[in-house]
Amino acid sequence: MNWRKIEEEFFLVMMRLASLLILAAFLAIMGTVIYYGLPALSWEMIFSAPKGGFYLGKEGGVANAIVGTFYLACGATIVSLIIGLPVTLVLNVFLKRGSKLAEFIRFSFDVLWGVPSIVYGAFGFTLMLYMGMRASLLWGIITVALVVLPAMCRAIDEVMRMIPGELQDASLSVGANKCETAFKVFARQALPGIVTATLISFGRAAGDAAAVLFTTGFTDAVPTSLAEPAATLPLAIFFQLGTPFPEVQQRAYASALILTALILLVSIAARLTGSRLSKYVIK
Amino acid sequence: MASLRKIKERLTCSAMMMLTIASGLLLFVISLGLLLRSREILEMKPIMELLTSSVWKPGRGEFGFWPFIAGSLWVTLLSALLAVPVSLLCAVYLSEYASRTVRAIAGPVLDMLSGIPSVVFGIWGVLALVPLVKDYIAPMTGRFSSGYTVLTAGIVLAVMIVPLIVHVALSVLRSVGNDLRDASLSVGATRWQTVKLVVLRKAVPGLAAAVVLGISRAFGETMAVIMVAGNVAKAPKGLLSPAYPLPALIANNYGEMLSIPLYDSALMFAAFLLLAVVIIFNIAARLILKKMENIR
Amino acid sequence: MDNSLEISETPHLRVRGLNVYYNGHHALKNISLDIPDKKITAIIGPSGCGKSTLLRTFNRLIDTIEGVKVKGEVMIDGVNIYDPKVEVTAIRRKMGLLSQRPCPLPMSIFDNVAYGPRIHGERGRQNLRNIVESNLRHVGLWEEVQDRLHKPASELSIGQQQRLCLARGLAVEPEIILGDESTSALDPVSSKKVEERFLELKNEYTIILVTHILRQAKRLADYVVFLYMGELIEHGPAAELFANPKESLTREYLTGIIS
Ligand SMILES: Nc1ncnc2c1ncn2[C@@H]1O[C@H](COP(=O)(O)OP(=O)(O)OP(=O)(O)O)[C@@H](O)[C@H]1O
Numbered sequence: 001m002n003w004r005k006i007e008e009e010f011f012l013v014m015m016r017l018a019s020l021l022i023l024a025a026f027l028a029i030m031g032t033v034i035y036y037g038l039p040a041l042s043w044e045m046i047f048s049a050p051k052g053g054f055y056l057g058k059e060g061g062v063a064n065a066i067v068g069t070f071y072l073a074c075g076a077t078i079v080s081l082i083i084g085l086p087v088t089l090v091l092n093v094f095l096k097r098g099s100k101l102a103e104f105i106r107f108s109f110d111v112l113w114g115v116p117s118i119v120y121g122a123f124g125f126t127l128m129l130y131m132g133m134r135a136s137l138l139w140g141i142i143t144v145a146l147v148v149l150p151a152m153c154r155a156i157d158e159v160m161r162m163i164p165g166e167l168q169d170a171s172l173s174v175g176a177n178k179c180e181t182a183f184k185v186f187a188r189q190a191l192p193g194i195v196t197a198t199l200i201s202f203g204r205a206a207g208d209a210a211a212v213l214f215t216t217g218f219t220d221a222v223p224t225s226l227a228e229p230a231a232t233l234p235l236a237i238f239f240q241l242g243t244p245f246p247e248v249q250q251r252a253y254a255s256a257l258i259l260t261a262l263i264l265l266v267s268i269a270a271r272l273t274g275s276r277l278s279k280y281v282i283k
Numbered sequence: 284m285a286s287l288r289k290i291k292e293r294l295t296c297s298a299m300m301m302l303t304i305a306s307g308l309l310l311f312v313i314s315l316g317l318l319l320r321s322r323e324i325l326e327m328k329p330i331m332e333l334l335t336s337s338v339w340k341p342g343r344g345e346f347g348f349w350p351f352i353a354g355s356l357w358v359t360l361l362s363a364l365l366a367v368p369v370s371l372l373c374a375v376y377l378s379e380y381a382s383r384t385v386r387a388i389a390g391p392v393l394d395m396l397s398g399i400p401s402v403v404f405g406i407w408g409v410l411a412l413v414p415l416v417k418d419y420i421a422p423m424t425g426r427f428s429s430g431y432t433v434l435t436a437g438i439v440l441a442v443m444i445v446p447l448i449v450h451v452a453l454s455v456l457r458s459v460g461n462d463l464r465d466a467s468l469s470v471g472a473t474r475w476q477t478v479k480l481v482v483l484r485k486a487v488p489g490l491a492a493a494v495v496l497g498i499s500r501a502f503g504e505t506m507a508v509i510m511v512a513g514n515v516a517k518a519p520k521g522l523l524s525p526a527y528p529l530p531a532l533i534a535n536n537y538g539e540m541l542s543i544p545l546y547d548s549a550l551m552f553a554a555f556l557l558l559a560v561v562i563i564f565n566i567a568a569r570l571i572l573k574k575m576e577n578i579r
Numbered sequence: 580m581d582n583s584l585e586i587s588e589t590p591h592l593r594v595r596g597l598n599v600y601y602n603g604h605h606a607l608k609n610i611s612l613d614i615p616d617k618k619i620t621a622i623i624g625p626s627g628c629g630k631s632t633l634l635r636t637f638n639r640l641i642d643t644i645e646g647v648k649v650k651g652e653v654m655i656d657g658v659n660i661y662d663p664k665v666e667v668t669a670i671r672r673k674m675g676l677l678s679q680r681p682c683p684l685p686m687s688i689f690d691n692v693a694y695g696p697r698i699h700g701e702r703g704r705q706n707l708r709n710i711v712e713s714n715l716r717h718v719g720l721w722e723e724v725q726d727r728l729h730k731p732a733s734e735l736s737i738g739q740q741q742r743l744c745l746a747r748g749l750a751v752e753p754e755i756i757l758g759d760e761s762t763s764a765l766d767p768v769s770s771k772k773v774e775e776r777f778l779e780l781k782n783e784y785t786i787i788l789v790t791h792i793l794r795q796a797k798r799l800a801d802y803v804v805f806l807y808m809g810e811l812i813e814h815g816p817a818a819e820l821f822a823n824p825k826e827s828l829t830r831e832y833l834t835g836i837i838s
């Protein structure tokens with residue numbers, strides 16, 4: 001029957017077109033960011049803070065936002081690692097396989113992973129007001145740590161779940177207790193996975209804007225302490241693009257290019273460690 | 284010595300356990316926190332009025348969420364309409380037809396696409412799509428448009444949720460056993476017949492879950508939408524009218540909300556609404572995926 | 580058992596100079612072989628020697644594996660199935676496949692059996708009903724399932740599922756039946772039932788079975804093919820090969836020295 005061939009060919013063409021369309025969208029985004037960002041990029045842009053108010057133009061660059069992003073993403077990643085590592089160790093070492101509690105917590109991370117960052121932002125803001133505090137780098141870090149926590153836990157958990165149970169038995173049978181088994185055997189065995197998870201979380205933290213909008217504030221100065229407000233690249237893009245001044249918009253373009261490059265680098269690094277990781281995993 | 288070691292273990296153990304339980308309660312705590320903060324407005328107004336009224340005048344104490352709910356529905360549904368067919372076709376292509384080279388390219392591209400921050404999607408929308416809608420698409424229909432429209436936001440959101448849907452759909456399709464494909468091929472079915480009659484049939488619940496996850500992602504997306512949707516507090520009338528989705532409402536007004544009575548409570552109610560919808564969608568999708576061989 | 584085993588001048592299935600590579604790994608090395616018609620041929624050999632690979636080259640299911648290269652000829656009725664002009668679906672239709680684990684399609688019992696005929700254009704309801712009934716009878720399943728034809732096939736027991744899969748394969752009227760360790764996932768009673776089916780079916784079909792159970796090969800096979808590390812070491816009538824193998828490798832395998 002010829003009609004059968006036509007149907008298959010038709011869908012094959014559609015599938016190819018769809019895939020090409022996605023590739024085209026990706027290239028269009030990268031193209032736009034580079035097209036506008038590259039001419040705006042300069043050493044001054046990277047190394048100096050805005051000199052005329054971030055909203056008003058004049059000279060200066062986005063150094064404040066670069067440093068702020070770096071602080072914020074590092075802080076949030078570290079905090080979520082400090083929470084996430086013990087939690088995943090509990091899930092995989094302390095709780096028995098098929099434990100209801102572990103199932104529930106994994107499930108709740110799956111759901112949390114889908115919660116939009118604006119909700120975390122609103123929650124962080126609520127918490128911050130409740131504590132009677134003001135927007136600062138510290139609160140940005142706390143809020144963003146919550147945002148990336150599910151991704152961090154899921155990524156580490158995925159690797160730890162592949163560690164065979166015999167490894168735990170082996171460690172326990174030489175007399176190690178659960179804690180030692182967890183940190184000395186499991187954490188080490190999962191190290192490449194932890195590195196990947198950390199990189200993924202860092203990328204997510206650096207790119208997030210909705211959660212820091214409420215909690216981090218915005219400033220032209222490079223932050224010097226946790227209690228000060230801080231600028232981040234995503235917020236810089238958002239605010240500066242909204243101004244009517246071309247000089248300020250230039251900064252937004254440059255920021256977008258820097259942010260995208262940073263995140264793609266991190267994502268490539270995560271992928272490389274991820275693929276290298278499969279060598280370590282005993283199947 | 285042994286007892287010291289034991290005490291140390293006990294302490295670490297219980298600390299870690301507590302951390303785990305706390306993180307298990309996080310979802311509950313977030314919901315509760317937002318609900319408590321929105322209690323004020325819920326006590327003042329009946330919930331139905333809040334959801335269905337179109338009058339949004341915070342200064343006069345009028346909080347009708349309908350324009351924002353409608354805005355969210357418009358942009359979310361449009362993005363799903365655009366993204367779902369493309370993503371599913373792409374996922375089927377990558378899992379059933381593509382050569383190893385194509386897959387090797389597609390993986391990193393999808394990864395990078397999903398890693399791009401939402402403000403960058405927003406900047407793309409503003410620089411590339413807004414002029415396109417304003418100068419080409421709107422004039423074709425003979426109407427004026429600023430370019431900041433439901434259509435623009437829908438397209439941006441569609442591109443944003445594509446990688447997520449493709450990723451989940453791909454793992455669903457991969458979980459369909461190869462013996463099933465072999466069984467179908469061995470009675471003389473073509474590849475497409477096998478896909479259509481066997482693979483997709485087996486994968487339908489999982490693909491539905493992938494779509495639901497995508498929709499829920501679009502529903503909660505904030506920064507890209509706020510940059511391109513136009514943010515006019517009126518229910519959209521069509522693809523070329525501006526929209527003001529819920530997340531944009533929350534993000535845009537955090538600055539002034541403390542100066543107007545009930546305003547902060549209203550915005551937290553919006554956040555709670557968002558969270559409730561997203562939780563329901565995510566729980567449904569995750570339950571389906573769990574049932575289908577623990578796909579993440 | 581029928582010992583007067585003669586391979587006709589033009590057998591259904593003839594293999595000439597067959598080589599298979601998985602990403603450069605040479606899995607089958609220069610195999611040449613004639614499979615006797617309307618007999619049961621058993622392919623035996625240690626794990627990883629290429630039995631499944633050989634079976635998959637017969638109906639070109641090998642094509643679905645990434646990075647595979649096939650050289651040489653597999654002739655069915657004198658036509659090389661690796662000829663680019665050949666219609667793959669027509670080849671596959673000529674051969675029923677019974678895999679290791681039963682693999683019912685995600686549909687009802689009836690639809691499972693009717694799947695192949697429908698694919699090939701059969702639409703008549705009465706015809707389909709007849710095809711389903713006769714094939715289910717053929718595998719001895721009709722009595723057990725006739726009152727729940729429209730229930731999902733996954734509700735059957737594993738042994739019943741395997742016979743259902745056999746019926747599904749038979750429904751497209753193949754000439755050859757391929758089985759890859761088709762009884763290894765079944766309990767003894769079910770596998771006995773499947774074996775009985777094979778013995779019955781060999782009057783009408785050419786049957787090729789991969790097995791790693793020597794006793795099963797002795798019970799069923801008329802003709803035996805012994806592979807070792809991708810090479811065809813020895814092949815011949817079962818009685819002869821089991822009684823006095825010509826090659827020392829075969830003897831070692833049969834006595835259990837290599838496995
Ligand atoms: N998809 C594949 N990719 C790469 N190599 C493969 C693949 N399938 C099989 N091989 C290799 O080809 C050789 C033959 O495999 P095959 O599955 O045919 O063995 P077998 O005789 O069926 O073994 P068993 O009795 O364990 O089923 C093995 O060395 C195997 O490692």
Ligand SMILES: [Mg+2]
Nearest residue numbers: 630631632759
């Ligand atoms: Mg095998």
